Amino acid sequence: MGKIRxxxxxxxxxxxxxxxxxxxxxxTALPDTPANRKRMEGLLRRIEAEIIxxxxxxxxxxxxxxxxxxxxxxxxxxxxxxxxxPSQQAVSPSEPDRPETPLFQEFIDEWxxxxxxxxxxxxxxxxxxxxxxxxxxxxxxxSVSDITRADLLKYRAYxxxxxxxxxxxxxxxxxxIMNLLKQVLDEAADRFDFITPYVRIKPxxxxxxxxxxxxxxxxxxxxxxxxxxWRPYFTVRFFTGMRTSEIDGLKWRYVFFDxxxxxxxxxxxxxxxDTPKTATSYxxxxxxxxxxxxxxxxxxxxxxTDGFVFQSKRGEPVRYRNVNNRVWYPTxxxxxxxxxxxxxxxxxxATLWLASGESPEWIARQMGHSNTKxxxxxxxxxxxxxxxxxxxxxxRLLARNFVKxxxxxxxxxxxxxxxx
Numbered sequence: 001m002g003k004i005r006x007x008x009x010x011x012x013x014x015x016x017x018x019x020x021x022x023x024x025x026x027x028t029a030l031p032d033t034p035a036n037r038k039r040m041e042g043l044l045r046r047i048e049a050e051i052i053x054x055x056x057x058x059x060x061x062x063x064x065x066x067x068x069x070x071x072x073x074x075x076x077x078x079x080x081x082x083x084x085x086p087s088q089q090a091v092s093p094s095e096p097d098r099p100e101t102p103l104f105q106e107f108i109d110e111w112x113x114x115x116x117x118x119x120x121x122x123x124x125x126x127x128x129x130x131x132x133x134x135x136x137x138x139x140x141x142x143s144v145s146d147i148t149r150a151d152l153l154k155y156r157a158y159x160x161x162x163x164x165x166x167x168x169x170x171x172x173x174x175x176x177i178m179n180l181l182k183q184v185l186d187e188a189a190d191r192f193d194f195i196t197p198y199v200r201i202k203p204x205x206x207x208x209x210x211x212x213x214x215x216x217x218x219x220x221x222x223x224x225x226x227x228x229x230w231r232p233y234f235t236v237r238f239f240t241g242m243r244t245s246e247i248d249g250l251k252w253r254y255v256f257f258d259x260x261x262x263x264x265x266x267x268x269x270x271x272x273x274d275t276p277k278t279a280t281s282y283x284x285x286x287x288x289x290x291x292x293x294x295x296x297x298x299x300x301x302x303x304x305t306d307g308f309v310f311q312s313k314r315g316e317p318v319r320y321r322n323v324n325n326r327v328w329y330p331t332x333x334x335x336x337x338x339x340x341x342x343x344x345x346x347x348x349x350a351t352l353w354l355a356s357g358e359s360p361e362w363i364a365r366q367m368g369h370s371n372t373k374x375x376x377x378x379x380x381x382x383x384x385x386x387x388x389x390x391x392x393x394x395x396r397l398l399a400r401n402f403v404k405x406x407x408x409x410x411x412x413x414x415x416x417x418x419x420x
Contacts, residue, residue, distance in 0.1 A: 002048060004040045006032040007195060013040055019051060019058065020071055023146045025194075026062050070100075101192045104147065105140035108184050122245070122269035127180060134159070134177050135184075144188040149197040152181070160204050171206035178203070211378055212340050213348040214238070225335040230327050232294035233310045233318075234345065239291050241349030241367050244342060245269045246276065248318040250309045252302070255295055260287040262295075264368065268308075268317060281368040350375065351382045 002017025007027065013036055014027040030036040050056035059068040101107075108131060116124060138155055139147055159174045169177075182198045189196035214222070219238050226234055237247055240262065249268030256263070262285040267274045276282050287295070295309070302311055310318050320342075328342050346367070353363045360372040369375070 002044050004037055004044060008199070009195070013037065015040065015044060015047075017044065017047065019056065022067070022071065023143070024067060024071070025145075026065060101143045101145040101188065101194065103140065104142050104144050104184075105136050107144050107188055108135065111184055111187060121272050121274050122267075125270060126176075130177050130180050135181055139181075144185065145192060145194045147185065147197055149199060149201070152178075152197055152201055155181075156201065156204065171204045175203045175206065209378065211347045211382070212338075212344055213351040213379075213382055214337075214340075214344060216352070218335075218337055219348065221335040222331060222337060226331045227327060229313055230323070232298040233323075235294035236291050237342070237345040238348055239288055239352075240285050241346045241353075242285070243267075243277070243281075243346060243368075244320050245274070246281070247310065248308075248320060249273060252299075252306055252309055255309060257292070257296070260292055261285065262287060262291075271317065271319065276368070278368070278370075280370045283365060283368050285366055347379065350379045354379055354382075 002015060004013055005016050006013055011032050012028060013030045013032055014025055016023070016025050018024065028040070030040065047056060047061060058065065058071040062068070112127065112131065115127075119127065139151075156174065156178055159169055159177060160171070161168070178201070182201075185198045186196050188194075223231055223235060223238075233247070236242065240247075242250070242262075242264070245267035246264050249266045250262070250264075251266065254263040254265055264276055264281060264283050264285065267276055298309055302309060302315075308317050312318065312322070324342055329339065332339055350363060350367060353366070354360070354375065360375050363375060364370075364372045367374075
């Protein structure tokens with residue numbers, strides 16, 4: 001069933017109906033008023049009745065439409081006609097009809113190809129996964145201009161509520177999918193001159209990132225139980241805060257024992273060498289003694305290759321999924337530690353640095369953060385649990401500077417009272 005809709009940018013009404021399997025939008029110069037809506041709804045009912053009866057003449061009803069050649073049968077020109085058809089009297093097209101638009105799957109393939117030069121390879125792979133797993137199956141066979149706001153809202157609800165595989169998608173994942181869909185539809189709307197349906201659609205709420213750092217005792221237990229081949233690898237992870245892609249992509253050319261520094265210049269994601277995540281991710285990390293010793297030990301194994309610092313037992317680049325499944329999680333179980341993902345090593349470094357009293361600005365530089373905001377919003381709440389700094393230090397300061405002098409003053413007053 002067709003509808004009368006309004007183009008929000010101009011507040012002008014238009015017809016939205018289907019004819020011969022084609023979605024047709026015909027725009028008018030009429031502003032959105034109750035009287036104009038009633039007028040157009042009457043014409044729309046007549047159009048639908050004519051379509052059902054098989055007598056609808058597209059060209060007669062919408063003489064200025066570009067769809068005439070495709071949808072209207074040829075008819076002889078009546079040279080005696082002096083009065084415009086009723087539909088033309090009621091609705092005067094204010095803008096030419098848009099050309100037919102490609103299928104979503106055709107357009108997104110073209111668009112993704114254009115984006116290759118802008119995106120890092122690791123990011124490109126994530127976007128390809130979203131397209132193939134979610135967007136193409138849902139919208140692939142639709143023309144880009146046929147996708148409605150209602151379609152998008154319904155799909156967002158489906159992503160947020162229904163189980164996909166074995167689990168429900170996180171809010172962050174839903175927003176990633178919808179954000180890519182928005183980019184595609186916005187670009188298609190610009191190219192093919194239609195109104196993007198992605199309007200007034202808010203992101204879903206995202207839960208806070210799960211931060212569950214290790215205590216020093218837990219780090220010690222893990223390193224004691226882990227396979228000796230991987231002990232230097234996890235020592236560096238726990239005490240530098242390097243991301244998985246950064247430590248997996250670390251090469252000996254970026255390790256400087258004389259300066260006790262690690263330079264982050266390259267990454268390894270899905271077996272592909274790439275550059276760091278952001279501009280601030282290019283950084284220099286200072287080695288503490290544990291990291292220095294771990295890298296010295298690792299040098300004896302792989303230092304002669306000038307390749308990757310950390311390699312599998314077969315001399316291949318690290319594949320993080322294999323390390324996670326064969327080393328990380330089994331070691332947690334062996335050490336009697338609760339299950340956490342390997343990214344907690346980065347969180348652990350941040351909280352230990354904060355707990356030890358290091359400067360937040362220095363910690364942010366070591367982590368590759370652009371400022372200290374994340375330290376205070378994400379990590380700082382874990383510091384009291386690690387150092388017992390729960391206000392007692394301030395209490396001692398007050399005791400040294402206020403309480404004891406006050407007591408002394410009180411004692412003096414008592415002595416003076418006694419003399420009286």
